[in-house]
Amino acid sequence: MPGAPLIRPTQIQPHPTVLRIPLESDYDLEATLNSGQAFRWRLTEQGWTGVIGHHSVCLRPDGRGIQARTAHPVSEWGWLTDYLQTDLNFDEVLRTFPDDAPMRAALAWCRGLRLLRQDPWECLASFILSSTKQIVQIRQIVESLCRHYGEPLSAPDVPGFAPTHAFPSPARLACADEAGLRSCRMGFRAPYLLAAAQSVAAGQLDLARLGASPPDDARAELMRLPGVGPKIADCVLLFAYGFQTSFPLDVWVLRALRRLYFPGRRINLTLLRGFAATHFGPYAGYAQQYLFHYIRNVKD
DNA sequence: GCCCAGGTGAAGC
DNA sequence: GCTTCACATGGG
Numbered sequence: 001m002p003g004a005p006l007i008r009p010t011q012i013q014p015h016p017t018v019l020r021i022p023l024e025s026d027y028d029l030e031a032t033l034n035s036g037q038a039f040r041w042r043l044t045e046q047g048w049t050g051v052i053g054h055h056s057v058c059l060r061p062d063g064r065g066i067q068a069r070t071a072h073p074v075s076e077w078g079w080l081t082d083y084l085q086t087d088l089n090f091d092e093v094l095r096t097f098p099d100d101a102p103m104r105a106a107l108a109w110c111r112g113l114r115l116l117r118q119d120p121w122e123c124l125a126s127f128i129l130s131s132t133k134q135i136v137q138i139r140q141i142v143e144s145l146c147r148h149y150g151e152p153l154s155a156p157d158v159p160g161f162a163p164t165h166a167f168p169s170p171a172r173l174a175c176a177d178e179a180g181l182r183s184c185r186m187g188f189r190a191p192y193l194l195a196a197a198q199s200v201a202a203g204q205l206d207l208a209r210l211g212a213s214p215p216d217d218a219r220a221e222l223m224r225l226p227g228v229g230p231k232i233a234d235c236v237l238l239f240a241y242g243f244q245t246s247f248p249l250d251v252w253v254l255r256a257l258r259r260l261y262f263p264g265r266r267i268n269l270t271l272l273r274g275f276a277a278t279h280f281g282p283y284a285g286y287a288q289q290y291l292f293h294y295i296r297n298v299k300d
Numbered sequence: 301g302c303c304c305a306g307g308t309g310a311a312g313c
Numbered sequence: 314g315c316t317t318c319a320c321a322t323g324g325g
Contacts, residue, residue, distance in 0.1 A: 036306055131307035137323060138306080187321030192308085229308050250306040270315090292306070 016073035017156075021081065022065040025090040028112030029059055029066065032084075035293050036135045037239045038116055039126050039142040040167070046160030051146075051167065052083050053119065056153055058160050059084075071153070071161045085117050085242075096281045102260035103287060106294035113293055115286055116239060120207040121200060122167040123240035124222070127232045128192050142167075144184040149173060173197035192227025199225060215243040238285040246285045247276045253288055256295035 033041040033048050041050040047060030056071035068080055097103045130138045149172050150165030174197040181190040199205040210218040222233040237246035257272050280287040
């Protein structure tokens with residue numbers, strides 16, 4: 001029997017858990033990951049840690065670009081660059097914004113806020129859970145849901161990663177019961193989430209197909225779900241399917257439009273909807289996210 | 301205690 | 314069409 005080799009081959013291999021993404025324009029990770037479009041990112045000593053699909057990943061600024069570290073080796077990175085939308089010509093997006101005082105103020109406040117391209121199911125489910133909840137609470141509910149129903153993801157023996165869970169699949173949630181979902185503190189939203197999971201799991205709602213549909217059709221399909229109205233549908237269109245003209249009108253964005261564009265006037269909702277639909281150009285959804293971020297963070 | 305939160309559906313006019 | 318209200322829970 002030969003013994004163990006005296007000299008072990010040196011592992012000279014690239015680090016397939018690390019990727020550096022060079023960028024040509026601003027990318028503010030905190031504003032992007034922590035401002036109410038995705039709900040599973042948290043800041044650790046190593047950087048912004050979260051889960052994309054079945055990948056645990058940690059992101060941090062690296063010069064002008066982003067450094068990504070995954071918990072486990074990966075063979076390709078398209079899932080990450082797609083999620084982060086790092087190939088987008090961001091300066092072109094900024095050029096399409098209306099040149100008015102509110103947009104200038106929002107851009108002066110934050111220049112690197114981006115829109116993510118999220119998984120449609122996770123996005124839909126998360127925003128079903130979002131109604132009349134503060135962002136911190138949405139995060140808590142989503143984390144609880146993942147802990148209870150998501151597939152476990154192991155952590156490597158390196159700093160920055162802890163064991164975590166994937167976002168639960170529609171099939172898994174479809175066979176949950178309402179009481180179990182309510183134990184994740186989602187309250188009256190439980191039957192809505194359950195109905196959505198069952199509709200997707202049964203193939204009645206084909207989320208993959210919606211991305212190839214005209215936006216108005218996709219919106220109408222989503223709004224057939226109980227608990228999904230115009231705002232949640234628009235969030236899914238914008239954050240998951242990348243329909244860039246979708247303009248979610250929530251309490252904050254309405255507040256921003258009223259205060260910044262029509263100060264001191266009583267403007268009804270119908271007029272504001274019309275303004276939102278016509279004023280902001282081909283990347284209106286992007287502009288919306290800037291107004292949302294600005295009005296939430298700047299005290300008047 | 302009170303008000304509000306990345307809303308929606310149902311009931312009332 | 315528009316307005317009002319309940320819904321479940323927790324942060325500030």
